[in-house]
Amino acid sequence: MNLSQFEQFDLSPELLKALDQKGYVRPTAIQTKAIPAAMEERDVLGSAPTGTGKTVAFLLPALQHLLDYPRRKPGPPRVLVLTPTRELAMQVAEQAQQLAQFSRLDIATITGGVAYQNHGEVFNSNQDLVVATPGRLLQYIKEENFDCRSVEILIFDEADRMLQMGFGQDAEKIAAETRWRKQTLLFSATLEGELLTDFAERLLNDPVKAEAQPSRRERKKINQWYYHADSREHKIKLLARFVETEQVSRGIVFVRRREDARELSETLRKRGIRSAYLEGDMAQTQRNNAIDKLKSGIVTLLVATDVAARGIDIDDVSHVMNFDLPYSADTYLHRIGRTARAGKKGTAVSFVEAHDYKLLGKIKRYTEEILKARILEGLEPRTKAPKDGEIKSVSKKQKMRIKEKREEKKKVEAKKKVKIRHKDTKNIGKRRKPSGSKKI
Structure with a gap:
């Protein structure tokens, strides 16, 4: 059966009305695979990068469950969504509120960085769905301020990121507290890695696997190219000129290190x-303020690291700029997936120095895209881009040079150790006697 429209998921009129208002007509690949299984109360192990509609893929079945089985009296949360970051928690909750706007369902968030008293209303009032970060929620569970016994559906969003950030144990403790649940949904950008596999095996019961990568057709909506740069200073000039000539209206610039942002x-x-x-x-x-500035148009660029930008969902991003190339090709796909959303077109460019060509080659192979170099007039590079073969030979030479330098350094340090100053020689032998000498 080809589920090409949301109506075919057997959703309640309230949810269909909300989807219509958001302009959602056709389900994405991950939604088509995950929603039917989740609505049959099966555990789901879902894999989908940012920008493929995974949030809706787990929220719709959860909200439908709450509407299908309304409780007679209000009470503690029945659906619990765990996310690795505060921003993601707020975005998931916002999306849940939009989808539930024509129902009477109550949605709340519990995250770090928010004063305890601000969460008081969550504890004192009744909630249907709560979105939380693991650390803060576990603290409240230990203090007996949060009741897990009514949780029927437990959802992990960006589980791979959660484990990378060291929240694995907290997440498992929370899962143990919700052991009466009927269903578990786990979503991750990738299903690779022993850590995630073990985590999923412990928490899911005979799950349905739902995997969806952005299709080549979707990626073709993103114009991709790169600029060869001589140095960091040259990269800055290229980036500034690019923003000016392309008339970037809303862009994200990715850097590798947080101090560079x-x-x-x-x-x-x-x-x-x-x-x-x-x-x-x-x-x-401060984080909210920076994101709001980009959303409202006060600024045209947001400079961010992957860690800071993970899970941030900003509509109408016209350009993604890789000031630093990521180490992983997977991360490259995440980054560029922030533009060309909801059927729109977008642009993704990278600024590549000589030492980055290995990473560029890895990205080309992984994405199967032909990324071409472009030149900005007046800012032409003075150095030539290395060919694939040259990169390897240069790296070997560099390794040899590093090895030789280390050995030279060791020799110099050894000579330094042998040097004895005259003032030190007069007391030699008084503090310590040779091991072979007799005791007096």
Whole structure:
């Protein structure tokens, strides 16, 4: 059966009305695979990158369950969604509220970075669906402020990220507290890795696997190319010119290190480009403020690390710029998937130095895309891009040089150790006697 429209999922009129208002007509690949299994109360192990509609894939069956089996008296939460970050929790809750807007279902969030008293209303009032981060929720469970006994559906969103951030044990403790549940849904960007496989095996009961990668057709909506850069300074000039010539209206610039996010944002501001930055250690209000600035158009660029930007869902991102290439091709797909959403077109460009070509090759092989180099007039690179063969030979030479330098350094350090200053020689032998000498 080809489920091409949401009506074919046997959803209640309230949910269909909300989907219609959001402009959702056709389900995505992950929704087509996951929703029917979840509505049959099967456990689901879902794999889908950001931007493929996985949030709706787990929220619709959960909300439908609450509507199908209404309880007579209000009480503690019946659906619990765990997310690795505060931003993601807030976005999932916002999406749940939009989908449930024509029903009487209550939705709440419990996250870190929010004062205890602000969560008081969650404990004191009745909730149907709660979205939470594991650390803070476990704290409330231990303090007996949160009742898990009524949870019927437990959902893990971005489980791979949760495990990477060290929330595995917390998540399992929460799962143990909700042992009376009927169903578990686990969604992850990838189903690879022993850690995730073991985690899923312990928590899921005979799950239906639902995997969906963005199709080549979807990726073709994203124009991709790269610029060869001589140095970091050259990359900054290329990025600034690119933003100007492309008239970027709402873009995300990805950097590898969090200290670079602030520095690059300030450099761009000095060049007259309105930008904000996002890094993991920022206070919650600062993070929200940076995201809101991009959404409202106060700034045109958001400079962020992958950790800070994971799970952030911003509509109408026109451009994604990889100031630093990611180490993983999977991460590259995540990044570029933030543009060209909901059938729109987008652009993703990368700024590549000589040492990045190995990563670029890995991305090309993984995505099966032909990424071509472009040049910005007046900012042509002075150095040539290495060919595939040259990259390997250069890296071997570099390894040899590093090895030789280390050996030279060891020799120099050994000579330094032999040197004895004259003032030290007069006391030699008084503190310590040779092992072979007789005791007096």
